Amino acid sequence: MWNQQDHQFPELCLGELQRQLEVSYVVPVLFLSNSLGESLLPKTVEQQDFEMSLKNVGDVESRSLLETWYEIDTHAEPPCYRLKPVSAHLPKVRSTTEEEKNQAINQWRGIVEQILGIFLRVFPAELRDTYLTTVIEQEIHNSIFMSREVGKRSVWCHRVFTQLPAGQDANDSTPLTKEKSRRLEALHNELKNQLSTSHILRLLVKWEADGLSQDNAEHAAYLQELSGQLSTQLKSILDDIIEEDKGKAVWKSSYGVDGLLCSELMQHTIFCQQSANTCSIPLENTLSAIKQYIASDKSYPLVVHGVKGCGKTCLISRAVQQCLNWFPDALIVYRFVALTPESSTLVQILRTVVNQLTCLITGRTFWIPHNVDCYRKELFKLVSSSPQASSIIIIIDGIDELDPLVVSELSCWLSEEMPSRMKIIMSCSEASEDTSVFQIIKASLKHEDAFISVPNPNQTAAEGLLTATLLQYCHSADGDLQKKISSRLKHCTLPLYIKVLAWQASIGSVDLSGTGDTRSVINDLFDYLEKSLGKEKVEYTLALLCASRYGLCDSEILDLLAHSPTFCSSVTHLDWAPASLFLAQLCQSLGPFLEWGSAGGSLVIRWRDQLMSEIAKERYLGKGETSKKTRKLLLDYFKSNWKDKKNGRFQSQPSEVQPGNSYQRRKLEEIPVQEFHLDGSIKKSYLCNLKWLVEKLQGSSVYNVIEDIVMESKGDTANLDADLSLLLKVLEMSANALSYDGSQFFGQIYGRLQSLIQSNSPDVSKCSFMKKVYEECEKPRVPSFVPLSSTLLHNPHDLAALLAQESKSFQELGAGEVYFDQITRLKSGNEYVVSLSTSNEEVIVWDVNQAKPVRTLRGVPNPNDLKIIDNTRVVLLCGRELQIFNLDDGSFVSKMKGIMNQKMPYYSPVSVPASTGLHDEHHIVSLSRNRMYVNLMNLTSGECISTFKVGEDRFLNSLIVSENGKILVCGDETQKPFPLLVWDLNSKKLIYDLRIPHHEFVTNLSAITKEGHFVCCVCREVDDPGPNFIVVYDLQSGTLFKKWKPGYSTHAIAISAQGGCVINSLEDNRILVWDLVTGACKHSLHKHTAPADTLLLDHTGARCLSYDSIGRDRTVCLWDLATGTLFASFTPDLPYSACEVSNDGCGVVFGFKGRRDVATILYRTEQSEEKVDKEESFGDPENAGKITDLKSSDK
The missing domain is CATH 1.10.10 (Arc Repressor Mutant, subunit A)
Incomplete structure (x- = not known):
C-alpha cells in the first residue's frame, strides 16, 4: 500500500469491487475484529472544505504542510484540492535502491500521520466521516450497506481476543486511535443491524503477540471451528445463489428458441448501443448513403470501408439504430465480428443469423447442416419464401477479421443476385495486399456503387470528439490541456487516435510534443505502462x-x-x-x-x-521464442503441469469436474489452440482421441470442435485426411443435435455411418479412427440412444444431394405427408407397436427392430383414434363410431351401439373384475353422444350394459379410467366451477363430487394411478390469470392429498404409483417430479428448449419419455424418475408426427413426416447385451405380413 506513489490504492480496491459487483454474485467474507487498518489521506478535498481547514488550522507550520501536499484543481467539478504524488516532494520513493526507497516511504508515513492529525483537529465529525474513512470502511459501505442482496449473502468473521494485554486495545490516547475506535464501534453496530445473525461468526481466541499458530492447540481449535462454520455458511449461500440465478436467468430457452441464441443477440445489442452512444462525429452523409441503398432495388451487398480506427463500428452501430426509424417494419439482423466466440467465424455468424431469421419468420428452428453452403442456401430460400412483405436487413461489422480463405468462399455467393427484399451491409478495413479480405471482396463485387468509404473527420469534428472524450475520461475540461492535445490532431484525426490521446491525458501520460498515427500513440501508451508498472x-x-x-x-x-x-x-x-x-x-x-x-x-x-x-x-x-514460452505456460496451466504449486493459487483442472455432468470448459477450449501453435497439429492428441473428443463435445460445444478441425486444416478443409474429413462431415450434419446434448455423439455417429459401413463405402475404407468409433456405438462409453435403422438420420452422401436440390429448402424436408397420426405399444412385449394413419385409412402392426409391417389393415373408415385391448385386438374410433378389430387376422369383431360426441369422443377399454358379475371381463367405458351419461359397453356384443348419470343437465368433458377397471373419473363442465366426478365401476355409483371453492379443474390435464388409488389434475383459480397448479386426491377417502404450486403453468402431467411420484412439465421447460408420500419436489429436470406437452411412462412407471409434439423442440428425453437423471436424449433430423416408448423403457419408436416406415432408437450402455434376434412373433405366425383391405372384403 505504501508503495502506491499516486495514491491509487483506495481507487483500485473500490474500482475492482465495483466491477465484480456489476458482473458477478459477490459473497463478501469480512474479517473485521479490533482494527480498521491503515488510515490514508483523502485524495481530493472539495475547495470549500479545504480552505475552511486552512483557515482553522491555527499554526503556520500545519498550514504550510497542507499547502505543500495539496494543490487546487479548478477544472474539476466541483473544484477541489488534489493530493500530489509522493514523488513530487520525495523523489527517492522511485529509487531503484531498496534502502533509499524504504527511507522515503518511512518519511512519507510520518508526513501522513501529521496531515491526518491536522484534519482530525479541524474537521467536524461529518467531514471526518466523509474524508477520513479507511479502505475497509468504504468497501463495506459500497457492498454490504449499499445493496440489500449483497448484505444477505455477507459473512462477518468477528474474532474476539481474550487476555488482550494493556496497550493493545482501542483505549490508546492518540487522537487518531480514538477516532478509529469511534469509527470501529459504529461499524460493528451497523454490521450487527444489517447482517443475519447466522452470518456473524463470533469466535473467541487467546491473544498472542506473534499471531495465530497451528502449533498452539487453542489456536488450532479456533481455526478448525472457524473453517467449519465458514464452510457451512458459504455452502448455504452458494446454494441459494444457484437457485436464485436459475430464477433470474433472463435468456432461458423458450418455446424452441435457444437461450444461447438470445444471449448472443443481447451481447450484440448491448455492444451496439454502447458503440452508438460513444459516436460523436458527424456521419450524416454516410448514413444517408446507407439509407438510399436499403431503399433501392439493388440485388448486391453494400461494403462500408475505411482504415482501421476510422470509426466504422460506431457508424455501423448508428446505422442499426437509424434502420429502426427508417424502416420500422423491416427485420434487422446485425453482428459484430469477434465480439463473442459465436461471432468469430463466418459459419458461426451465418448459423446465428439463419436461426434468428427462422425464429422470426417461421416461429421455430429446423435441421440444417453446419456449413456455409447450407446456410447460404437456406438464407436465400428463407428470404424468398417469407410471407412478410417487409425487407430483411443483415448488417455485419468487421468482416476483415475473418479468415481470408473463408471470406473468399463467401465472396463467391455474395456476387450472386440476392432476393429482392434482402439487403446485406458489411464493414471492412482497407488493405492493399491482394490476399486481404478487402481486396478479395473488391474483386468479387464488380459494382462501383457497392462500396462506400468512411471519411476521416475534419479538424472541427476531431476537436469536438476530443472535447467529448476528455470529459468522459477526465470528468473535467482543462482548456489548456485540450489546446495542447489539439495540436496533435494536425497529424491524424481518426477517432481511435483521439480516444487513445484523451485516455493518455486522463492518466497523465500524453506526449504533447509527439507526432504520428494511431499505431504510434498506442505504442506510446504501452511504453507508459511498462515504465509505470x-x-x-x-x-x-x-x-x-x-x-x-x-x-x-x-x-x-x-x-x-x-x-x-x-x-x-x-x-x-x-x-x-x-x-x-x-x-x-x-x-x-x-x-x-x-x-x-x-x-x-x-x-x-x-x-x-x-x-x-x-x-x-x-x-x-510475436511468433518467436516469446510466443512459444507463453503458449507453453498456458498449456501447462490448463493441464495442471505446475512445478511449484502456490498454496491458495493452484487448483487442479480435470476435464470432468463432476463425471458425466460438469466439465472444465475453459480447459477444453484453450488446450487445443496452444498445442496447435506449439506442435503444428492436434490430430493425434485431440481430434482422433476419442476420450478427449467425447469430453469436449459434452463440456464445450460441437462448434468449437469443428473450429479445431478447421484449425488443423489451416483453413482449407479440402486438405484434411479421410478420418478428419469424414468426422467433419458427420459433426456438421449432427451439429444441431450435438449442440443440444453432446452425449448424443455415439447415436449420431452410428445413425449416419450405418449405411456407409454396411455398404463398404470407399468414403470409410481409409477411416480407421471413424470405424473404431462406429464399433464402439454398440456399447457406447456414454449412455446413448442408438438408431436401429440407417434411414433415421441423413448420411454424408445425402448432403451433396440435398444441396443439389436448389428448389427445396431444408425447412421443406420436414413438411412431407403425415403417415403416422398415432403409434401405440402393445400391452406386453417390446417388439411390436401399432400405428394409425387417418389420411391413408391404415392401421399397421410394426416389427420395430426390422422396421417392417407384420400386419396391415387398409380401408379402415375414417380412423381417428386407437386404443389397445390386448395383444391382438384394438378399439378404433371410426368417425363417431367405436369398432373392434382383430389385428392378427385382420377381421372385424364388433361395433359399439350408438355414436360418440363429435368434439369429445372420449372412451377407454377396461378389464372389469369378475366380482362385478359380468360374464365378459373386457368392456369399454365411453362418453355418450350428449355427454350426460357414461356407458359401459360389452366388447363382443357391442351392447350398452350399464349407464351412469350424475343428474339432469350435467355435461361431462373428460374421462379417465384406472387400469384395473375399478375407478372412473370425469370432469363436469356444467357446474361452476368445474368439479371432478368419481365413480366406482364395481358398484356403478358416484362416490365423490370433488370441488375446490373458486377453482376449476383443467380436466384434459389429469392422470390416475393403475390401481385407482390417486388421481392428479391441473387446477386454476377462476378469477386469477396466474399460473395453474396441481392437486392430488386420495380416492380411498376422497380427500385432497397434495397441492403443488410450481409457479408456472403445467403443459402435461403423469402419475406413477409404482414410482411413488407425480410428473408434470411446465411452461418454463422444466419437468418436476413430486414425491407422492412427502409432497416434496424430488427432482427438477432441465433439458428441453420448449415445454414438453407429452409425458409417456414405461410399463413399470420408473422411466419417463418427454417430448414436444408440436415440434418446437425435436429432442426426446428419457428420464430416470428415481434419481432424477437423464438416461439419454436424441434429436432426429426431421420432425415426427407420432412417438411411443417401449414397455421396458429402452426403446423409442418414431413416425416421421414424409416417411412411410417407423424408425426405432434403443438405449445402449457399456453394459448392454449383444443384440439377439428374438423368436417372439405377433399372433399366428402363418399370418405374418398379412394385408387386409376392408373395402375389398366388403365387396
Missing part, C-alpha cells in the same frame, strides 16, 4: 492475454501471475499478493481498451479494439 510485468501479462483463444478469466490471470517470481514479494503475508494489485492497476490503466465478455459461460478479459489487439500481439507475443 514495470516492463517485465506488462510484457508477461499482456503476452498471456494475447495468446489466449477468447481471453482470460480474472482467476486464471491471477493464477498465472502468482506462479511467476516477478509478481511475488517476501514482505507480504501471501507472497503472490502483489499479483492481485498489479492486475487491478493494469485493468485501470488500460480502461476503455479492455472489456469483460462472456466466453462459454465464463467472464473473460479481452481487447475491445481490434487494432489495439493486433499491436499488442505484434509487440508482446
